[in-house]
Amino acid sequence: MTDNIITLGNITRLDLPTDRILEEAKLRVKDGGVVVLGWDADEELYFASSIADGGEVLWLLEKAKKKLLEMDP
Secondary structure, three states: OOOOOOOOOOOOOOOOOHHHHHHHHHHHOOOOOOEEEEEOOOOOEEEEEOOOOHHHHHHHHHHHHHHHHHOOO
């Protein structure tokens, strides 16, 4: 039997597996680029972006911040 997993796209208070988030991003994000933030094995901030323009990266981060602040708790 094979797994038939359907992603609902709802908001959860539980942490999700990193691989699941990255795979979903590869399917949904256009070729315009991505920004990845997280903690590495030494608990240091990890940052990577496929976007060369620092201004565009900052704009995306601010848009994400605004969306987070506007979410219902």
